[in-house]
Amino acid sequence: MNIGASSSILSLIIFLPLLFALVISFWPQRQTLRELALGFSLIQLAVSLLLLRDFDSTTAALQFTEQFTWIERFGISYFVGVDGISLMLVILTTVLMPIMILGSWKSISEQVKGFHVALFVLQSAMLGSFLAMDAILFYVFWELSLIPMYFIVGIWGGARRIYATVKFFIYTMAGSLLMLLAIIFMMRLTPEVTGGAISASLLDFYKLEIPFIAGDFFTPQTLLFFAFAVAFAIKVPLFPLHTWLPDAHVEAPTPGSVVLAGVMLKMGTYGFLRWVIPLFPDASSHYAWLFIALGLVGIIYGALVAMIQPDMKKLVAYSSVSHMGYVILGLFVMNVYGMGGSLYQMLNHGISTGGLFLLIGMIYERTHSREISKYGGLAAAMPIFTIFFIIVTMSSIAVPLTNGFVGEFLILMGAYQYSFTASIFAVTGVILGATYMLWMVKNIFFGPAGEIVKASEHDPEHRLHDMSKREIAVMLPIVILIFWMGLFPNTIMDYSKQSINHLLQNKQNYSLEVK
Amino acid sequence: MNISIGLADILLISPVIVLFLFSLIPLTTKVLNKNVEQSPATTLVVALMGLGIAAGLLILFGGSDQTIFNGQLLFDGLTKWAGLIAIVSAAAGIVLLYENPSTPYRQFSEIIFLALNSVAGMLILISAINLITVFIGLELMSLSLYLMTAMSQEQKLSKEAAIKYFVLGSIASAIFLYGVSFIFGSTNTVNTAELMQVAAQTIQADKLFLFGIIFVVIGFCFKVSIAPFHAWTPDVYQGAPTPITAFMATAIKTASFAAFLRIAATQVFQGSQNLVDVLQWLAVLTMTVGNVAALVQTNLKRTLAYSSVAHSGYIFIGLITVGLSANSAYSATAVVFYLLTYAVMSIGAFGILSMIEKSENDFVTVDGLAGFAKKQPALALCFTIFLISMAGLPPVLGFFGKLYLFGAAVSEGLIWLALWGILNSVIAVYYYLRPIVSMYMKPGDTDVSDNRLYASTIMVIASAIFIVVVGLFSGPLFTMIERSLS
Amino acid sequence: MDHQILIAVLLLSPLLGFLINGFRFRSQSYVIAGTVATLAVTVSFVCSILLFIELLALPAESRRITAHFFEWINLGDLNINAAFVVDQISSIMLLIITGVGALIHLFSIGYMHHDKGVTKYFSYLNFFVFNMLILVLGDSLVTMFVGWEGVGLCSYLLIGFWFSDSAKAAAGMKAFITNRVGDAAFLLGMFILFMTFGTLNFYELNALAPTTMEASWLGAVTLATLMLFIGATGKSAQIPLYVWLPDAMAGPTPVSALIHAATMVTAGVYMIIRLNPMFVAAPNTMMVIAIVGAATAVMAATIGVVQNDIKKVLAYSTVSQLGYMFLAVGVGAFGAGMMHLMTHAFFKALMFLGSGSVIHAMHEEQDIRKMGGLRKYLPVTHFTFILGWLAIIGFPFFSGFFSKDEILWQSFSSPRGHTLLWVAGALGAVLTAFYMTRLMALTFWGKSRVDKNIHPHESPWTMTVPLIILGILSVISGFIGVPHAIAEFMGHIPNYWQQWLAPVIRPLPIEELQSVTHTLSEEYMLMGISVFLAMCSAIFAYVVYTKKKHIAENTAQSLKPIYNLLDNKYYVDEIYFGAIINPLVKQSRNLWYYIDVNVIDRMTHVASDVATNGGKLVKTLQNGNMQQYAMYVSLGLIIVLSYVLMR
Amino acid sequence: MLETSMFSEIGLNHYLVLSALLFTIGMAGILLRRNLIVVLMSIELMLNAVNISFVAFSKYNMNSEGQVMVFFVMTIAAAEAAVGLAIIVSIFKRFKEVNIRFFEHLKG
Structure with a gap:
């Protein structure tokens, strides 16, 4: 059997979810909707695994490319391709999808159809933005992803969902519009390298040599760099552009939080890796200190602020700020450890934070409260849940043999190679990270029975059931991934090594070959 | 001077003639029928037929780059495309009119008469290259519109809107004409084709000419609602019956911008940097005023009116680009494309409002949309598409419109204008999102006034499909327009 | 290849035990859980012995069995393998961990049989052993770090084992976070080493370790070793990161014996000995280590004097004894440090288990003021406890005597030693003798102050057998490493210990060694002084706490500020x-x-x-x-x- | 042609100034008068100012086109007046009011 060899597998990956969304929106039976969606997401996963199977990890070249003229007048094309940088993010997206659907089995009870449609559209948009190799195509997918997310938070979210979703939308939109302007500007420059025709192809963008004068802010490369970087930094989110995230996370329904933390934030860091650093090498190096500093501030600030959050989701949201600070740090130290670690940490964060949100969602379904102070002693009432929670927590605080360690270790190493001072600040995050997560674990699970657990003891109606089989099925893949990625990181990192080396070795005149 | 009217003239002007003739049919029938109004459906069909034939003739004969009537009218690509946009959006407006509670069905044939004549005026306005002909077209279009605005079941606000529109519009006409007289005085011609050769030089040498140009430009600025000459827009848009508002926002705006484009294409602005500066500031002011004012509105129609002002600002950027660029075809295409985009999405958006209005006095507010998505998922989705498109979010048409427009501006070095446009888009997103929030995220039971509004429904859905499909495949359309414009 | 399997079995057996017990964590059958867990560790112990025998068969210079399982992290120049090494150092640790571990598992069966979470307990315990084995066997710093953090995690779980008590859960958290502080520094140390030497493999690092001494404080080696040492202070409870260990006594007592006395807390010492060539090259770091070690030894001992919780006394004693180990490695006496590590593992495990037996008998009462005269109720426990007591106070020819004395001598005589270090060590010994005797006196001797409702009884065989075995080991284990001076005195017993470790210990540079000369008589004299003082102190404590209690009370009254200071642990928390x-x-x-x-x-x-x-x-x-x-x-x-x- | 002395003979400038004055008066009328009919008249005044300007330019440029334009303008002005009056009449019939201040309901 050789299905995967088809050259249009990337289009299949991008548009299959849209097709699924369409089918779901016309599906007549309400009862089987969830099963259908789950089945679809598994199909999608299978397709993406075919991609994984056929991917050639020995080259940094762009693979499975497809290029069709889209808007000929401006050299805009439907140009997709995958390389080591995007491959794993694609897989992450497809892996998380069935987990999310299964995780939202109970929590989403209204407008189930619309929810799944939004989820699949979102998936398509995210996959598209990871695979797009054309600036405008990328931008289209990038912005498209906002819309379903906007609905997911806005319709199925919590009490302040509208504030949160609008804030989310405006923040991200504001950043990305600057990027659009920068893209337009760069398209105007492309005739230099294409011999006359305008082009929006990323490969042509890579060829551009944009003038840069160190110290002068108002040079094209610096301005373009910041236009892109701000767009991505908001998405990451990098301190001080992070305040939309806690709100969005708190108000989003569980799958929304999962996809937000799991994949959407990675779009930002992916943007840095795919766009900012190769396109603007001089400015990236020249202003690396700024992003490293902000990354470090994010790490420490996120951790400190997480410590005092009374709401579980908010705590995890700020922990995301901290974790994504690591990723930015790793990217901008510009060495193989930092970048490799960052790429890995993106996946880790997706899995472990996604897992945490799923777990918080499960407990929220039972108690309708996320206030840490109301909990306590949950470990006695829900032991299996506790085990899963602690495993995911360990992944989040980067205990060795979990995935988190590998990424964090490499990033810290990269930070050290950049500067000793940076690494000193970065390792404080290791301490603080353990502090807030364990503080939460302690207050939720340990200690004497809290308000909620007590109430459940007396009231048979509110009895706290331990995890159901479905919920275990949701968490099991995550736990397996946590350990697999912790034990055998090479099986995953091998896919991206060539790309990262290629990027680092050819930073000044980066180009990608098409295979 | 040898005046002769040939077949070519007749063929090219035929859309206007057809429109005029068809406009007479319902009215004549009514008169012959002892002043008894026939079925509105028949009238509608006649009107749509007229518009359809006009559009067909325009496609057939327009765009041939020929001038007729001794250089009065030019039938080039701009005429064809702007004319088509105007005709189609007028048709859509009429369809909405047919199913709106504020429409006085007893006078339906009169409204149709006015509407078709207004469209005829638009075609003249678009094709005119003589400033006096421009004036004639402008007045034919506007005078019909003043009356249409007043013709509503709703008595108070529509009348107020009409009188405001009339008074302010007349001032604008006078200003425009005054400018024309100075252009005539300084160059001895009012033919833009002839002006094109001398404009850029004259404007530097001759203050009188510059004076005239400024008046003409401001006359147009009023028509296309550029701040601070926009003040009539929100009031009139709100007061007029929603279908007429749709008509105004789309057909009238397209025609006015097309004529304005002809002025800009003379490259007259290039002669005076001051004028260019002022125009840029006007563009910025317009976008900002439109967007911030829309931000604080609760009445949806008024929100859309202010948003229309803001969109004028965006288009104005394109217009300035046209005035500055050596190869104006590309920038002009961007403008026409955006006009098309804006027309389709406005028609859709106003169409939805028109369908929700329960009576002639009903105003749809933002909160008044609560729960619409539950009752009418398809229409809510369409409305969402329109709003997203207006906000300029991909992958729908509005995004590509903005992309081309700002792309043109950037290529002419007007980056800061594009930047302002983008900043404004961020503000705009907020108020475009609010109806979506209301429809999807708030409990309520808003529904359309009647489930049998088939024509409007079809039109709205068609617009939405257009926006999505053409959005995805905007390249060929853009190339097509550009080819016919250059 | 068979080595590889042997090491795999050694490692995986506790993991398997962990998984078996982990999946049936709801079960309350202590017999099954305990048997599985104990068997798992026993299998490891057998493997350890087999490996040790294999090592013995190899020539002294190449005693090293490696097992390379797979490549773990592989990026850039970084190449970390899941590879494990058994050599002279790790084989000793293996024997201690699996041997003492097996005994403690056995003990736990009796101790924990009434606990609801017994299966969970045993699974954690097995998991701990697994991680500890990774720690000692790992062939690189990163692999070691895996175990390093892993044991921290287990420690966290086990300290907070009775999680419904908020204080206990907090103690677990405190342990983890304090360790994390050390770990952060450990990470930095690793990075410095990696960026300087391009590898993190112990053997490669040791081979690359500079032979010239680094004088600068900011040199790479000094900085790296300092960072690693900070990591060690976290794990091994040294100043300033020792604060978690006394709180860690919240866990079940066998856990304290295994983790917080015998094995995990010695990881820091082990790590330094593992990397001894690197530390030797950084005299400044060595100095810091020695000073910190000595200071910890004294300070913890002073606090131990006033503690009333039986486990707290032992905890501070552990901190103090760990201080000795650091003192030893700080002056370059790696062998002595390792020796003390081993003997301490035996006698401290013994005493913890003994205290466990006491607590078990006293129905969870831990306050020694409410004990006394337990001798007659708990004969076995009492007897074995005495053996431990004698060992720890350095009673001649008990195991502690050999190791502690060697440390004291080295701290004086080593070129990196100092008289003050010896003074501190001796002072620590005196204090140790005092508070341990106090503990004995208050617990076992004198009049009974036991609550009327409590009827102490001797523990079952599962608990006493480990006590006896450990008691024997506490007595005899010193003889495998008899210091030179005593060996002379006792008729030239060879120092097997030093011989065994010699190939993997890098001696201090010759020029340094030649710069100091000490005579045998000096050694006898110092040994005599320290032993004499310690014995006096022990007798004094015996008298005070069995006969003349008022002296203690009066002293406490008259030295109120000092007493309060000590009682509140110097207010460090x-x-x-x-x-x-x-x-x-x-x-x-x-x-x-x-x-x-x-x-x-x-x-x-x-x-x-x-x-x-x-x-x-x-x-x-x-x-x-x-x-x-x-x-x-x-x-x-x-x-x-x-x-x-x-x- | 603008150099012609203001006082020697009646020249183009005089007409232009007159036209400008009329235009301004018309504008002022619109800005200041409250009565819709007067406003309508003011609009006519502005258009007539344009006419004067056209005719003057026509005369001084020796170009009769300007005069033709005046015809157009007059015609359209008439149409405009008709439309305007029609609206005003319909309003007056319903509201009995031609005060411009009456129409301030649409705002904000």
């Missing part, structure tokens, strides 16, 4: 909380409030307010009066005209 933790939390709240809420969000709101107010302004201007509108038109006209025409 309070200082940490008051100066670091609480302000940090408080400032974090402010930080959030000021930055997130008041600056960033405020700015967003200001931006939106600007837009909204702009909108309101436009709204006001749009007042509905068409003449006003006409005026805007004319004003606009005038402005445009004047701008364009006048400029």
Whole structure:
């Protein structure tokens, strides 16, 4: 059997979810909707695994490319391709999808159809933005992803969902519009390298040599760099552009939080890796200190602020700020450890934070409260849940043999190679990270029975059931991934090594070959 | 001077003639029928037929780059495309009119008469290259519109809107004409084709000419609602019956911008940097005023009116680009494309409002949309598409419109204008999102006034499909327009 | 290949035990759980012995069995394998861990049989052994770090084992976080080494370790070793990161014996010995280690003097003894440090288990003021405890005597030693003798102060057998490493210990060694002084706490400030909380409030307010009066005209 | 042609100034008068100012086109007046009001 060899597998990956969304929106039976969606997401996963199977990890070249003229007048094309940088993010997206659907089995009870449609559209948009190799195509997918997310938070979210979703939308939109302007500007420059025709192809963008004068802010490369970087930094989110995230996370329904933390934030860091650093090498190096500093501030600030959050989701949201600070740090130290670690940490964060949100969602379904102070002693009432929670927590605080360690270790190493001072600040995050997560674990699970657990003891109606089989099925893949990625990181990192080396070795005149 | 009217003239002007003739049919029938109004459906069909034939003739004969009537009218690509946009959006407006509670069905044939004549005026306005002909077209279009605005079941606000529109519009006409007289005085011609050769030089040498140009430009600025000459827009848009508002926002705006484009294409602005500066500031002011004012509105129609002002600002950027660029075809295409985009999405958006209005006095507010998505998922989705498109979010048409427009501006070095446009888009997103929030995220039971509004429904859905499909495949359309414009 | 399997079995057996017990964690059958767990560790122990025998068979210079399983992290120049090494150092650790571990598992069966979470307990315990094995066997710093953090995690879980008690859960958290502080430094140390030497493999590092001594404080080696040492202070409870260990006594007592006395806490010492060539090359670090070790030894001992909780006394004693080990490695006496590590593992495990037996008998009573005269109820426990006591106070020819004496001598005589270090060590020994005797006296001897409702009884065989075995080991284990001086005295017993370790220990540079000369008589004299003082102190304590209790009370009264200072552990916890933790939390709240809420969000709101107010302004201007509108038109006209025409 | 002395003979400038004055008066009328009919008249005044300007230019440029334009303008002005009056009449019939201040319901 050789299905995967088809050259249009990337289009299949991008548009299959849209097709699924369409089918779901016309599906007549309400009862089987969830099963259908789950089945679809598994199909999608299978397709993406075919991609994984056929991917050639020995080259940094762009693979499975497809290029069709889209808007000929401006050299805009439907140009997709995958390389080591995007491959794993694609897989992450497809892996998380069935987990999310299964995780939202109970929590989403209204407008189930619309929810799944939004989820699949979102998936398509995210996959598209990871695979797009054309600036405008990328931008289209990038912005498209906002819309379903906007609905997911806005319709199925919590009490302040509208504030949160609008804030989310405006923040991200504001950043990305600057990027659009920068893209337009760069398209105007492309005739230099294409011999006359305008082009929006990323490969042509890579060829551009944009003038840069160190110290002068108002040079094209610096301005373009910041236009892109701000767009991505908001998405990451990098301190001080992070305040939309806690709100969005708190108000989003569980799958929304999962996809937000799991994949959407990675779009930002992916943007840095795919766009900012190769396109603007001089400015990236020249202003690396700024992003490293902000990354470090994010790490420490996120951790400190997480410590005092009374709401579980908010705590995890700020922990995301901290974790994504690591990723930015790793990217901008510009060495193989930092970048490799960052790429890995993106996946880790997706899995472990996604897992945490799923777990918080499960407990929220039972108690309708996320206030840490109301909990306590949950470990006695829900032991299996506790085990899963602690495993995911360990992944989040980067205990060795979990995935988190590998990424964090490499990033810290990269930070050290950049500067000793940076690494000193970065390792404080290791301490603080353990502090807030364990503080939460302690207050939720340990200690004497809290308000909620007590109430459940007396009231048979509110009895706290331990995890159901479905919920275990949701968490099991995550736990397996946590350990697999912790034990055998090479099986995953091998896919991206060539790309990262290629990027680092050819930073000044980066180009990608098409295979 | 040898005046002769040939077949070519007749063929090219035929859309206007057809429109005029068809406009007479319902009215004549009514008169012959002892002043008894026939079925509105028949009238509608006649009107749509007229518009359809006009559009067909325009496609057939327009765009041939020929001038007729001794250089009065030019039938080039701009005429064809702007004319088509105007005709189609007028048709859509009429369809909405047919199913709106504020429409006085007893006078339906009169409204149709006015509407078709207004469209005829638009075609003249678009094709005119003589400033006096421009004036004639402008007045034919506007005078019909003043009356249409007043013709509503709703008595108070529509009348107020009409009188405001009339008074302010007349001032604008006078200003425009005054400018024309100075252009005539300084160059001895009012033919833009002839002006094109001398404009850029004259404007530097001759203050009188510059004076005239400024008046003409401001006359147009009023028509296309550029701040601070926009003040009539929100009031009139709100007061007029929603279908007429749709008509105004789309057909009238397209025609006015097309004529304005002809002025800009003379490259007259290039002669005076001051004028260019002022125009840029006007563009910025317009976008900002439109967007911030829309931000604080609760009445949806008024929100859309202010948003229309803001969109004028965006288009104005394109217009300035046209005035500055050596190869104006590309920038002009961007403008026409955006006009098309804006027309389709406005028609859709106003169409939805028109369908929700329960009576002639009903105003749809933002909160008044609560729960619409539950009752009418398809229409809510369409409305969402329109709003997203207006906000300029991909992958729908509005995004590509903005992309081309700002792309043109950037290529002419007007980056800061594009930047302002983008900043404004961020503000705009907020108020475009609010109806979506209301429809999807708030409990309520808003529904359309009647489930049998088939024509409007079809039109709205068609617009939405257009926006999505053409959005995805905007390249060929853009190339097509550009080819016919250059 | 068979080595590889042997090592795999060694490692995986406890993991399997962990998984078996982990999956049936609800079970309350202590027999099955205990048997599985104990068997798992016993299998490991057997493997350890087999490996040890294999090592013995190899020539001294190449005693090294490696097992390479797979490549773990592989990026750039970084190449970390899941590879494990058994050599002279790790084989000793293996034997201690699996041997003592097996005994403690056995002991736990009796100790924990009434606990509901017994299966969970055993699974954690097995998991701990697994991690500890990774720690000692790992062939690189990173692999070691895996176990390093892993044992920390287990320690966290086991300290907070009775999690429904908030204080116990907090103690677990405190342990983990304090360890994390050390771990952070450990990470930095690793990075420095990696960036300097390009590898993290122990053997490669040791081979690359510079032979010239690094004088600078900021040299790579010094900095790296210092960082690693900070990591060690966390794990091995040295100043300033020792604070978690006394709190860690919240866990079940066998856990204290295994983790917080015998194995995990010695990981820091083990790590330094593992990397001894690197540390040797950094005299400054060595000095710091020695000073910290000596200071910890004394300080913990002083606190131990006033503690009343039986486990707390032992905990401070552990901190103090670990201080000795660091003192030893700090002066370059790696062999002596390792020796003390082993003997301490035996006698401290013994005493912890003994205390466990006491607590078990006393129905969870831990306050020694409420004990006394337990001798007659718990004969086996008492007897074995005495063996441990004699060992720890350095009673001649008990195991502790050999190892501690060697340390004291080295701290004086080594070129990196100092008289003051010896004084501190001796002082520590005196204090140790005092408080341990106090413990014995208050617990086992004198009059019974036991509550009437408690009827102490001797523990079952599962608990006494380990005590006996450990007791024997505490007595005899010293003879495998008899110090030179005593060996002379006792008839030239060879120092097997030193011989065994010699190939993997890098001696101090010759020129340093030659710079100091000490005579055998000096050694005898110092040994005599320290032993004499310790014995005096022990006798004094015996007298005070069995016969003349009022002396203790009077002293406590008259030295109230000092007593309070000691009773409150020098207020270190309070200082940490008051100066670091609480302000940090408080400032974090402010930080959030000021930055997130008041600056960033405020700015967003200001931006939106600007837009909204702009909108309101436009709204006001749009007042509905068409003449006003006409005026805007004319004003606009005038402005445009004047701008364009006048400029 | 603008150099012609203001006082020697009646020249183009005089007409232009007259036209400008009329235009301004018309504008002022619109801005200041409250009665819709007067406003309508003011609009006519503005258009007539344009006419004067056209005719003057036509005369001084020796180009009769300007005079043709005046015809157009007059015609359209008439149409405009008709439309305007029609609206005003319909309003007056319903509201009995021609005060411009009456129409301030649409605002904001």
